Amino acid sequence: MLDSLIQGILLGGYYAVLAAGLSLMFGVVRFINLAHGDMAVLGALSALWLVQSLGLGVPLAIVITLLGMAALGWLMQRFIFERALAGGFLVPILTTIGLGAALQNGMFAVFGSNTKSLGAHIGSLSWASWQLPGGIYVGQLPVYMFVTAVLVLGALHLTLTRTAFGRALRATSSDAEAASLCGVDPRRVQRGAAAIAVALAGLAGIFLAMRAQVTPFSGPMMLIFAFEAVVIGGIGSLRGTLIGGIILGVVQSLGALLSPQISILAGHLVFLAVLGWRLSQLAAAERGGWRLALRALTHKPDVTGRKA
Amino acid sequence: MTPAQVLPMNTKDRRLVGLACLAVLGLATLPWLGSALIVDKLIYLFILVMFAVMWNLLAGYAGLVSVGQQAFIGLGGYALIRLVDAGLPPFVMIFVAAIGAGAVAWLLSWFVLRMKAGEFAIATWVIAETIRSLVMFDPIVQGETGTSLLALNAYDPDLRRLVLYLLALASMVVMVWGTWVLLQRRIGAESQAIRDDEDAAASVGISTFRVKQRIYVIAAIGCALAGALWLASAITFQPRTSFGVQWSVFMLFMVLVGGIGTFIGPILGALVFFGLQELFGDFGAWYLAGVGGLAIFFALYLPNGIVGLWLDRGKDEPLSLRKRLRM
Numbered sequence: 001m002l003d004s005l006i007q008g009i010l011l012g013g014y015y016a017v018l019a020a021g022l023s024l025m026f027g028v029v030r031f032i033n034l035a036h037g038d039m040a041v042l043g044a045l046s047a048l049w050l051v052q053s054l055g056l057g058v059p060l061a062i063v064i065t066l067l068g069m070a071a072l073g074w075l076m077q078r079f080i081f082e083r084a085l086a087g088g089f090l091v092p093i094l095t096t097i098g099l100g101a102a103l104q105n106g107m108f109a110v111f112g113s114n115t116k117s118l119g120a121h122i123g124s125l126s127w128a129s130w131q132l133p134g135g136i137y138v139g140q141l142p143v144y145m146f147v148t149a150v151l152v153l154g155a156l157h158l159t160l161t162r163t164a165f166g167r168a169l170r171a172t173s174s175d176a177e178a179a180s181l182c183g184v185d186p187r188r189v190q191r192g193a194a195a196i197a198v199a200l201a202g203l204a205g206i207f208l209a210m211r212a213q214v215t216p217f218s219g220p221m222m223l224i225f226a227f228e229a230v231v232i233g234g235i236g237s238l239r240g241t242l243i244g245g246i247i248l249g250v251v252q253s254l255g256a257l258l259s260p261q262i263s264i265l266a267g268h269l270v271f272l273a274v275l276g277w278r279l280s281q282l283a284a285a286e287r288g289g290w291r292l293a294l295r296a297l298t299h300k301p302d303v304t305g306r307k308a
Numbered sequence: 309m310t311p312a313q314v315l316p317m318n319t320k321d322r323r324l325v326g327l328a329c330l331a332v333l334g335l336a337t338l339p340w341l342g343s344a345l346i347v348d349k350l351i352y353l354f355i356l357v358m359f360a361v362m363w364n365l366l367a368g369y370a371g372l373v374s375v376g377q378q379a380f381i382g383l384g385g386y387a388l389i390r391l392v393d394a395g396l397p398p399f400v401m402i403f404v405a406a407i408g409a410g411a412v413a414w415l416l417s418w419f420v421l422r423m424k425a426g427e428f429a430i431a432t433w434v435i436a437e438t439i440r441s442l443v444m445f446d447p448i449v450q451g452e453t454g455t456s457l458l459a460l461n462a463y464d465p466d467l468r469r470l471v472l473y474l475l476a477l478a479s480m481v482v483m484v485w486g487t488w489v490l491l492q493r494r495i496g497a498e499s500q501a502i503r504d505d506e507d508a509a510a511s512v513g514i515s516t517f518r519v520k521q522r523i524y525v526i527a528a529i530g531c532a533l534a535g536a537l538w539l540a541s542a543i544t545f546q547p548r549t550s551f552g553v554q555w556s557v558f559m560l561f562m563v564l565v566g567g568i569g570t571f572i573g574p575i576l577g578a579l580v581f582f583g584l585q586e587l588f589g590d591f592g593a594w595y596l597a598g599v600g601g602l603a604i605f606f607a608l609y610l611p612n613g614i615v616g617l618w619l620d621r622g623k624d625e626p627l628s629l630r631k632r633l634r635m
Contacts, residue, residue, distance in 0.1 A: 026426070031426065032426035032429070032430065034375070034429070034430075080604065080608065083608050084607065084608060087607070087608075087611050089373075089425045089426070090367070090373055090568070090611075091607050091608070091611055093373050093375075093425075093426065093429055094560055094564055094603065094606075094607040094611075095603075095604050095607040095608060097375065097556070097557060097560055097603065098557075098560075098561070098599075098600045098601070098602075098603025098604040098607060099600065099604055100557075100600070101554075101557050101596060101597070101599060101600030101603065102597045102598075102599075102600030102601045102603075102604065103597075103600070104596075104597075104600075105593040105594070105595075105596035105597035105599075105600060106593075106594075106597040106600075108593040108597075109592075109593040109594050109597060220553055223430075224430070224433065224434055224437060227430045227434070228434070231427075261441060261444060261445070261451070264437075264441065265438065265441040265442070268434050268437060268438040268441065269438065271434060272419075272431075272434065272435070272438065275423075275427075275431060276419060279419070279422045279423065282422075283422060
């Protein structure tokens with residue numbers, strides 16, 4: 001039980017990295033990239049290809065992959081998403097779904113359907129663990145991944161709050177037009193944000209490839225997990241994303257105690273519950289809060305027009 | 309308020325409708341002339357048309373861009389499996405299963421219709437995944453393995469094919485014609501007003517939730533009916549296939565290529581998709597990647613699809629609903 005709890009928290013770091021990219025795109029560029037999970041898989045398979053076919057070392061492969069993914073994000077924003085965004089809310093959804101289908105099947109055609117893992121290339125790290133007092137074993141890899149996740153999100157947070165780019169990004173996110181009046185080029189900022197978001201997706205994909213296996217069709221599930229973490233933690237804050245990721249990780253690993261099927265289902269149910277609760281809060285707020293909403297239900301409206 | 313008046317159809321459209329009626333009559337006699345293979349393929353085509361028309365009704369006319377209609381495709385199939393397993397007659401149960409899925413959609417509508425755009429898209433998808441996980445707990449389904457509609461094997465294969473073909477044809481005709489009628493009525497104008505601007509629609513007194521709810525439930529019933537028919541022709545029920553997100557990708561592709569928010573668009577899109585599948589389906593993954601690429605191309609450069617090409621040349625869209633309401 002405690003064991004699962006710790007594993008769940010550590011898993012949360014991976015989900016947070018996955019979700020942070022999605023959240024950043026949604027916050028700054030204002031659309032949900034439905035191919036986010038597929039881009040993560042692309043990152044994972046590219047890193048694997050660099051290691052297995054070109055014989056590069058794992059750290060070098062990771063660096064190259066992340067740079068490549070950032071460049072890809074920039075290019076996608078420049079040549080696809082910018083155009084898509086001009087077409088209202090429908091076109092980005094259609095475009096990114098098409099992109100997802102193209103990526104999944106393209107990767108399937110290029111890399112084959114075999115499940116792949118980086119686990120074999122990172123030596124003892126994939127199974128080494130520390131023993132905590134109380135006879136609990138904690139894998140070294142999950143701990144390193146969690147620490148990396150926290151560092152990356154922390155660095156991102158500092159970038160957003162302390163640098164000129166971060167200021168421009170936050171300004172663009174709250175009002176692109178006003179930002180451009182103040183001398184910020186929103187397109188450049190959005191391209192930068194897309195580069196960061198896709199690089200984060202690539203990092204999450206590499207994490208997945210290290211701790212488990214990846215297939216070209218893992219993307220949609222990763223997208224769903226990312227979205228769940230974003231919604232559970234609340235859109236628009238990196239701390240919330242980290243918390244959402246941890247909650248999702250804990251719920252999934254506690255659910256896995258019962259059965260592997262329940263693990264994922266538990267995540268879905270918590271997501272739907274959080275979403276439902278938030279929607280009900282919104283609906284109540286529209287009617288002047290819960291008390292008024294309930295009163296409106298129990299008391300019949302006064303048809304005579306007299307003040308109650 | 310005076311009721312909306314519908315202007316009479318122009319001659320071209322009337323001719324088109326006449327042709328469509330003839331085509332349907334021709335299709336109805338085809339099983340006695342064509343080979344079993346052609347009949348099977350046409351059943352699939354009819355199912356595709358139903359999916360496209362229903363998704364267009366949902367996304368193109370009511371602005372509800374769902375990525376989760378596979379929930380109802382799968383539920384229709386699953387309900388059919390369950391009902392037939394209880395010993396009820398399979399062909400009748402196809403329709404009962406669809407109504408059952410509609411009831412689920414009605415319950416879900418209270419939840420999902422409160423969401424906006426992207427949130428709605430992904431939440432519907434998660435709901436489809438959730439329903440799939442739940443269905444997989446049913447011992448009959450045997451988890452990933454799935455099950456078969458064995459009761460249908462009791463029928464002579466030729467008779468089964470004939471009945472399914474006629475049922476699919478009839479369902480398709482009813483759905484296409486029903487959508488036409490529905491869109492001519494008040495709810496058609498109301499749903500399009502909501503699609504274009506929900507707040508503005510609410511401000512002129514449209515009960516937005518009720519309109520969206522009706523469309524959502526109708527689209528769910530339509531998808532479930534097509535899904536149950538698909539299951540009855542494929543026989544094997546596998547949760548991953550029936551509840552797969554690929555259905556949403558297909559629906560979106562057909563509607564996008566044909567022309568979203570137009571009446572004839574999804575039908576053209578289904579024909580194009582069917583043709584592509586017949587021509588290039590053997591290329592497997594490359595074909596599907598190409599479909600994805602084509603979807604991106606259409607979304608970016610031809611967002612109004614094939615019908616949009618017509619409109620760009622200044623020609624009238626066939627069977628347009630745009631100019632036919634006089635309020």
